[in-house]
Amino acid sequence: MKQAPRIPVAVLGATGAVGQAFIRHLHDHPWFVITEVAASERSAGRRYAEAARWLEGSLDQAVADLTVLPCTPDAVSAPIVFSALDSGVAGDVEAAFARAGRLVLSNAKNFRMEDDVPLVIPEVNGDHLQLLPAQQRIRAWSGAIITNANCAATVIASALAPLHEAYTVRTVMAVTMQAISGAGYPGVPSLDILGNVIPYIGDEESKIETELGKLLGRRVDDRIEFAQFAVSAHANRVAVEHGHTVCLSVGFANAPSVQDALRTLRSWTGYAGVAGLPSAPVPPLIVRDEQDRPQPRRDAPMGGGMATTIGRVREDAILDLRLVAMSHNVIRGAAGGSVLNAELMVSSGAVDRETGALRLTS
Numbered sequence: 001m002k003q004a005p006r007i008p009v010a011v012l013g014a015t016g017a018v019g020q021a022f023i024r025h026l027h028d029h030p031w032f033v034i035t036e037v038a039a040s041e042r043s044a045g046r047r048y049a050e051a052a053r054w055l056e057g058s059l060d061q062a063v064a065d066l067t068v069l070p071c072t073p074d075a076v077s078a079p080i081v082f083s084a085l086d087s088g089v090a091g092d093v094e095a096a097f098a099r100a101g102r103l104v105l106s107n108a109k110n111f112r113m114e115d116d117v118p119l120v121i122p123e124v125n126g127d128h129l130q131l132l133p134a135q136q137r138i139r140a141w142s143g144a145i146i147t148n149a150n151c152a153a154t155v156i157a158s159a160l161a162p163l164h165e166a167y168t169v170r171t172v173m174a175v176t177m178q179a180i181s182g183a184g185y186p187g188v189p190s191l192d193i194l195g196n197v198i199p200y201i202g203d204e205e206s207k208i209e210t211e212l213g214k215l216l217g218r219r220v221d222d223r224i225e226f227a228q229f230a231v232s233a234h235a236n237r238v239a240v241e242h243g244h245t246v247c248l249s250v251g252f253a254n255a256p257s258v259q260d261a262l263r264t265l266r267s268w269t270g271y272a273g274v275a276g277l278p279s280a281p282v283p284p285l286i287v288r289d290e291q292d293r294p295q296p297r298r299d300a301p302m303g304g305g306m307a308t309t310i311g312r313v314r315e316d317a318i319l320d321l322r323l324v325a326m327s328h329n330v331i332r333g334a335a336g337g338s339v340l341n342a343e344l345m346v347s348s349g350a351v352d353r354e355t356g357a358l359r360l361t362s
């Protein structure tokens, strides 16, 4: 049987930690092929292998030989653009690409909370992609922007989604232990983090507190009705390479027993459109019974880095339940999450499987 050609895609911010994760995740992808990489003017014009300090695994030879382009829609031609840009530049650059007709899958905070921009974890709220025709109308863009969530908010929303659907979350207390790779490369100085815990990550607590309501919200026509619950977050940076761990205490409108909560988490498959997509982990949530799991070193790679591992589900002395959730911040919380969003766009027919062109219909 003749195989459909792969859709050419570009990675913006390709030299950074998330950019490199895109290159690893898209290696031999059945639908997408990286044809262009772009980064700052420090890197533009150089061979990728020389411009990037490659951090992990082997570098695809075809990508190694690409010349790094500047991040402009004139220089980059791919119809689908994965953006791993620093938030300092992502806003203007991503908007320029969307205006020029490209589908932009962003990892930056800039557009996440805009009313007409989907903030999507496919299993949790894949239907929020249906905001896109309104986004094109409102902004007069021929392209579009889809964002994925903050990496710690991704862990929490994935763990809470089935529980919120079944029992209605009312209160969330979240304490994070976030990996160093979440700060990009070179990130946190080694003398600050080795043998240490830093009880502050700029902007992180407010991102968690605001993004959760949108992620677990309900789409009503062209807008998202935010989930109404209170969130209090403490964000900590810990000396772990990959994997954000979050301790959660949760109060519900209809509190489940521990056994009911476990059954709900174990049986959850998420938004139906995600089934069978190349990057979708099966199951999306791995629920462990051992007292000492999840652990980032052992569980972050599960499901190719796309699964969320949950453990220690038990009664809470103040709220109803407590649990620990963990996932890979650079894969599930960034590059892999973006690729899954793009796969959902292709499988739903919103992106042409042959050319990568956007075909949104309201």
Ligand code: NAP
Pocket (backbone or CB within 6 Å): 012, 013, 014, 015, 016, 017, 018, 019, 038, 039, 040, 041, 042, 043, 044, 071, 084, 085, 086, 087, 089, 090, 107, 108, 109, 149, 150, 151, 181, 182, 183, 184, 185, 186, 329, 330, 333, 334
């Ligand atoms: P990073 O390692 O610092 O990489 C930043 C990238 O942006 C590099 O490729 C850099 O290119 C490029 N860049 C910087 N200034 C630029 C400019 N003026 N014009 C064009 N390109 C420019 O950061 P990261 O950790 O990969 O994070 C990338 C984005 O993903 C951020 O918005 C971050 O908040 C988000 N995110 C990160 C994680 C994570 O776990 N790391 C998780 C979720 C979301 P040069 O090499 O040429 O300077």
